[in-house]
Amino acid sequence: xxxxxxFATAGRVLRQLSHDPRSIALMLVAPSMLVGLFAWLFSDQDxxxxxxxxxxxxLFPFVVMFLITSITTLRERRSGTLExxxxxxxxxxxxxxxxxxxxxxxxxxxAVITVAFAVLVCxxxxxxxxxxxxxxxxxxxxxxxxxxxxxSAFARTEFQAVQFMPxxxxxxxxxxxxxxxxxRMPDVLHAISDWLPLSHAIDAVAAVSAGDEGWDxxxxxxxxxxxxxxxxxxxxxxxxxxxP
Amino acid sequence: xxxxxxxxxxxxxxxxxRVRRGGTPVFEGLDVAIxxxxxxxxxxxxxxGKTTLMRAIVGVQKIDGGSxxxxxxxxGGVSLRRRVAYDTQAASVYGDLTVRQNLSYFARLIGxxxxxxxxVIEQVGLRPQAxxxxxxLSGGQENRVSLAVAxxxxxxxxxxxxxxxxxxxxxxxxxxxxxxxxxxxxxxxxISSHVMDEALRCDRLLLMRAGRLVADTTPAALLAxxxxxxxxxxxxxxxxxxxxx
Numbered sequence: 001x002x003x004x005x006x007f008a009t010a011g012r013v014l015r016q017l018s019h020d021p022r023s024i025a026l027m028l029v030a031p032s033m034l035v036g037l038f039a040w041l042f043s044d045q046d047x048x049x050x051x052x053x054x055x056x057x058x059l060f061p062f063v064v065m066f067l068i069t070s071i072t073t074l075r076e077r078r079s080g081t082l083e084x085x086x087x088x089x090x091x092x093x094x095x096x097x098x099x100x101x102x103x104x105x106x107x108x109x110x111a112v113i114t115v116a117f118a119v120l121v122c123x124x125x126x127x128x129x130x131x132x133x134x135x136x137x138x139x140x141x142x143x144x145x146x147x148x149x150x151x152s153a154f155a156r157t158e159f160q161a162v163q164f165m166p167x168x169x170x171x172x173x174x175x176x177x178x179x180x181x182x183x184r185m186p187d188v189l190h191a192i193s194d195w196l197p198l199s200h201a202i203d204a205v206a207a208v209s210a211g212d213e214g215w216d217x218x219x220x221x222x223x224x225x226x227x228x229x230x231x232x233x234x235x236x237x238x239x240x241x242x243x244p
Numbered sequence: 245x246x247x248x249x250x251x252x253x254x255x256x257x258x259x260x261x262r263v264r265r266g267g268t269p270v271f272e273g274l275d276v277a278i279x280x281x282x283x284x285x286x287x288x289x290x291x292x293g294k295t296t297l298m299r300a301i302v303g304v305q306k307i308d309g310g311s312x313x314x315x316x317x318x319x320g321g322v323s324l325r326r327r328v329a330y331d332t333q334a335a336s337v338y339g340d341l342t343v344r345q346n347l348s349y350f351a352r353l354i355g356x357x358x359x360x361x362x363x364v365i366e367q368v369g370l371r372p373q374a375x376x377x378x379x380x381l382s383g384g385q386e387n388r389v390s391l392a393v394a395x396x397x398x399x400x401x402x403x404x405x406x407x408x409x410x411x412x413x414x415x416x417x418x419x420x421x422x423x424x425x426x427x428x429x430x431x432x433x434x435i436s437s438h439v440m441d442e443a444l445r446c447d448r449l450l451l452m453r454a455g456r457l458v459a460d461t462t463p464a465a466l467l468a469x470x471x472x473x474x475x476x477x478x479x480x481x482x483x484x485x486x487x488x489x
Contacts, residue, residue: 010354012341019340019377080336084393087302088353089325240318242306244265 001093009090009098013072014105027068027106031060032117039122053124055178056083058201061110061141066169069103069148070161077152085229086241096236100145107141127211136208136217139224140201147197148229153238172198177206197227255280255315255401256301262309263296270296271308271455276436278448283427284457286436286444287479292452294436295333298403300432302330314401315337315380324435326354333406335390339379340353343370343389347396364392384410391419401432408442420445422479440475452481458482 015022038056042048062147076082085095115134117122126133155161173194175185182193182203193199204220249405250279263270270293278284278301284305286294299305300312303320312319314328347361365374368388373381379388391407408416422444423433427447435446443449444463451459451466459466459482471483 004355005353008349012349014347015345016338016340079338080332080334081338081457083299083304083333084336085330085353086304086332087320087325087330088350089322089355090353242304244306 001091001097002089002229005090005094006098006101010101010105011097013099013102017070017102017106021224023068024106027064027110028113031110031114035114035118038121039118041125042069049122050125050209050240052178053118054126054133054205055176055202056123056206057114057118057137058140059176059178061107061137061202062198063165063169064105064110065107065141065144065231066148066151067146067162067165069099070152070155070164071148071158072103072150073099073149074155074158074161078157082239083243086239092236092239092241095239096149096232099149100232103145103148104138104142107145108138111137111141118194126206126209128213128217132208132217133205136201136204136221139204139221139228140198143197143201143224143228143231146228146235150231150237150238153235162181169198172196175199176202178202179230197224198229200224245443253280254278256319256434257313258297258300258310259313260310261297261300261307261312263293263300263305263307265296269455271310274455274457276450276457276460278432278450280432281427281430282447283423283433283435283445284448284450285443286434286450286452287438287440287443288452288458289436291454293455294452295405298330298405298434300329301401302328302403304330326397327400328403329394329396329401330403331394331405331407333409335378335383335386337378337385337386337389337393340377342375342377343381343392344374346389347392351396354397360396364395367395368392369418384412384415385444387411388415395422395426400429401434402426403434405436405461408437408439416442432447440479443475449473450471451482453483 035056039049039053111134115130115137117131119126147168151164153163155164175189175196176198182190182199185193200223204217204224207217207220222223254277258274258276261271261274264265279301286297288294296305300307301314301319314324317324332431343365344361347364351361365371370388373385378386387407388408391404394402394404407420423435427433446463449459449461449466450457466475466478470478472478472481
């Protein structure tokens with residue numbers, strides 16, 4: 001890995017984004033709007049938003065970052081620029097980490113804005129410290145970024161990349177514990193949900209919201225981080241200098 | 245840098261190259277040698293294997309057999325990535341970045357000096373457009389940005405896939421002057437084209453057809469050999485001779 005080339009790549013991705021205000025708006029504002037909509041939906045039912053608000057906070061940044069990352073990376077793979085990059089000294093890890101850094105920074109901004117909106121405007125009740133909720137949101141968004149990078153390797157077109165949503169993302173949402181606590185699921189589904197990163201992301205948010213401390217928060221957070229790092233490693237392994 | 249080549253030294257040696265794309269063979273044992281410090285033109289109809297050969301030389305083509313050696317090392321090796329520059333046929337630059345932002349990024353990747361960005365912008369005649377996004381340029385201008393990337397740093401081998409497509413004759417002549425100046429400093433250039441009149445500007449010609457080398461010659465020898473006055477007719481004459489014999 002080479003720092004100069006990694007940061008040059010991250011800077012280039014951010015510069016591309018800066019020419020695309022609509023995508024920035026989508027990334028930074030859309031999750032807050034969805035959280036707001038959710039809060040409004042349950043505004044007449046006491047305590048519902050406090051129960052579901054947290055997990056929702058884990059969900060939207062994950063989905064938005066997954067979509068944006070997978071399509072942006074796919075564009076690079078298809079446009080011929082990746083082929084050209086592969087003839088330069090840029091390493092595969094430089095490329096992947098450069099992307100992860102750029103979108104990770106956006107994910108961080110997004111998490112700060114969304115958590116602030118949920119707590120200050122929507123009055124989400126959080127027992128644990130706010131910074132922990134922010135941290136969980138950032139890690140979740142990073143997971144979305146990492147999975148998006150990986151998914152882009154298996155899609156040939158933007159259309160296929162979007163198709164990964166129902167295959168990779170929706171099952172994780174359904175089995176993540178949002179609709180039904182995971183320990184009340186049929187055994188097989190519970191076992192499957194243990195292997196889905198989003199389940200642990202939602203666990204982490206739930207733990208912070210409930211005011212749990214120590215290992216109860218750290219454990220799911222570490223699992224999500226491991227999934228994110230694993231996806232990044234896999235994504236860089238899918239890059240090929242030589243193609244047919 | 246400009247190290248004058250010793251005579252007879254080869255920049256690229258291709259031996260028994262075998263490549264399949266999409267199940268059909270492109271090359272079944274191709275042998276090619278490209279001399280150092282010269283402009284070698286790669287000519288032939290669309291689909292004859294020009295791009296595949298260029299991709300093999302820069303080391304991004306998956307090959308099924310044989311060897312491609314560049315400056316004595318296996319093509320695509322780590323130490324070659326700074327010495328070899330490649331411009332793909334479709335402009336491979338970022339449409340949502342400006343001309344200058346594109347060049348700055350690639351300059352940092354290959355560790356080119358800062359002043360290089362301005363030098364190459366000047367060389368491809370894009371100074372007025374330097375602050376514009378590539379997406380707002382015309383197709384010909386976009387190709388020139390992509391070409392400029394290949395001229396960053398001090399590559400010893402520059403591989404250009406149809407760099408002058410869609411350019412007006414004045415600009416084409418200017419770019420050939422740049423290519424000629426690069427070759428004069430000892431840089432090896434491999435330039436593909438399907439425009440036969442560009443053949444006359446090269447030092448050496450490789451004429452390809454259906455994955456085979458039809459001729460390895462010079463412009464003067466090609467014309468003298470076939471008795472034709474324009475390269476298009478000469479190419480046809482060669483092919484007819486090949487199918488007859």
